[in-house]
Amino acid sequence: MDFKFDDEQQLLQQVTNKYALTRLAPEADRWKDEPFAPEIVKELGDLGILGMRVPAEYGGSEASFVAMGIAAEELARGDFNVSYFLQLSAIAAKLLDGADEEIKRQWLPAIASGDSIVAFALTEPGVGSDAANLTCSARRDGDDWIVNGEKSSITFAGSADGCVVFCRTGGPGARGISMIFVPLDLPGVSRTKYASAGGHLSERGSLFFDDVRVPANHQIGVEGTGFIGAMEAFDFNRAIIALAAIGTASQSLDETIEYTKTRETFGQPLAKREGVAFQIAEHLALLHATRLLSYEVLALADAGLPHTSEAAMCKWLGPKQSVEAIHACLLLHGWTGYGTDLPFVQRLNDVMGLEVGDGTPEIMKAIIAREAFGREFSSYK
Numbered sequence: 001m002d003f004k005f006d007d008e009q010q011l012l013q014q015v016t017n018k019y020a021l022t023r024l025a026p027e028a029d030r031w032k033d034e035p036f037a038p039e040i041v042k043e044l045g046d047l048g049i050l051g052m053r054v055p056a057e058y059g060g061s062e063a064s065f066v067a068m069g070i071a072a073e074e075l076a077r078g079d080f081n082v083s084y085f086l087q088l089s090a091i092a093a094k095l096l097d098g099a100d101e102e103i104k105r106q107w108l109p110a111i112a113s114g115d116s117i118v119a120f121a122l123t124e125p126g127v128g129s130d131a132a133n134l135t136c137s138a139r140r141d142g143d144d145w146i147v148n149g150e151k152s153s154i155t156f157a158g159s160a161d162g163c164v165v166f167c168r169t170g171g172p173g174a175r176g177i178s179m180i181f182v183p184l185d186l187p188g189v190s191r192t193k194y195a196s197a198g199g200h201l202s203e204r205g206s207l208f209f210d211d212v213r214v215p216a217n218h219q220i221g222v223e224g225t226g227f228i229g230a231m232e233a234f235d236f237n238r239a240i241i242a243l244a245a246i247g248t249a250s251q252s253l254d255e256t257i258e259y260t261k262t263r264e265t266f267g268q269p270l271a272k273r274e275g276v277a278f279q280i281a282e283h284l285a286l287l288h289a290t291r292l293l294s295y296e297v298l299a300l301a302d303a304g305l306p307h308t309s310e311a312a313m314c315k316w317l318g319p320k321q322s323v324e325a326i327h328a329c330l331l332l333h334g335w336t337g338y339g340t341d342l343p344f345v346q347r348l349n350d351v352m353g354l355e356v357g358d359g360t361p362e363i364m365k366a367i368i369a370r371e372a373f374g375r376e377f378s379s380y381k
């Protein structure tokens with residue numbers, strides 16, 4: 001076991017940390033009121049962040065999952081939400097791996113450069129946790145697929161150029177689901193954006209498909225394997241989410257450590273009170289343990305080894321520990337922590353979104369239990 005990043009990984013850590021603190025952090029507050037600037041998405045492309053999981057022949061760098069985790073953790077020190085671009089580009093790269101060559105040639109280089117954003121549309125108004133019961137449909141009409149239905153709570157619904165849509169093409173349950181790639185400028189596609197407590201730059205919303213016609217070669221992979229594709233993408237991304245959450249919490253703790261060294265009450269710096277310092281020590285320890293678990297998941301993914309249970313563990317723990325740590329930082333800053341001049345309220349709202357997104361705590365525990373007890377004891381399959 002080697003717990004040290006190699007030279008290349010340390011360089012990536014330094015570069016992304018500097019970019020996060022000098023470029024992203026000062027602007028993070030802006031995206032509450034305005035859409036995220038496309039030039040920053042392009043910058044992420046130029047930095048190589050968006051092409052990390054894109055194959056080299058399509059303009060990416062084929063970086064390891066561990067490297068992606070390092071980038072997510074450091075970028076989230078500047079702005080948690082920027083990790084959505086990293087997450088969705090890697091998910092799209094993973095899913096489009098099974099796409100027709102024409103789709104790959106057109107979309108993968110654009111994802112890597114930041115010219116195109118591709119969304120992942122599984123959730124519907126009627127199904128979230130039990131996504132295998134989705135109803136959005138695709139039916140064959142000659143050489144085309146006709147897609148109908150609504151997808152809800154989709155990250156980048158407001159800004160994506162294309163979308164992997166999980167559609168029912170066969171019978172009930174997971175085996176009747178296929179992936180269809182839908183360019184979002186086609187006739188019959190419409191969108192709405194939601195108002196949310198955080199994560200504004202991800203422009204989450206609904207996508208509506210009304211008799212949207214796409215050529216048959218827009219089906220990704222084999223018909224009926226869509227649900228497996230979704231679950232495989234979830235597994236590595238759960239560790240990425242955890243590390244982004246940990247990055248934001250670690251930044252908050254660093255700032256709070258500095259603040260409590262200078263803020264005095266009753267004639268002493270807050271840092272000298274064990275009631276204060278022990279709180280921070282607990283959060284440091286819990287975040288550190290979750291961080292190691294997250295990198296273990298990514299190392300397992302890089303080695304091609306199973307990691308479903310561990311991924312669910314860190315997806316449960318990462319956002320939870322992060323929210324609790326940021327909340328403590330907010331309180332330790334007193335009334336200023338509750339104000340919007342400091343970043344804690346916004347960070348809390350941002351990270352909380354991914355306690356739900358990509359699977360809730362209950363669903364993570366159901367996965368851990370299913371893997372421990374066996375599928376025959378699972379309350380869901």
Ligand SMILES: Cc1cc2nc3c(=O)[nH]c(=O)nc-3n(C[C@H](O)[C@H](O)[C@H](O)COP(=O)(O)OP(=O)(O)OC[C@H]3O[C@@H](n4cnc5c(N)ncnc54)[C@H](O)[C@@H]3O)c2cc1C
Binds near residue numbers: 128129155360
């Ligand atoms: C910030 C954010 C980003 C998102 N991005 C995307 C995206 O890009 N693409 C996409 O497809 N979806 C996305 N989602 C949707 C997300 O995946 C769903 O919200 C999530 O899977 C939960 O589904 P639901 O909201 O319908 O809740 P429900 O499934 O209705 O669950 C409601 C509550 O009941 C609990 N619950 C459900 N079933 C059980 C059970 N069997 N036992 C115990 N408790 C249970 C849940 O844990 C939850 O607390 C996003 C959501 C958020 C908040």
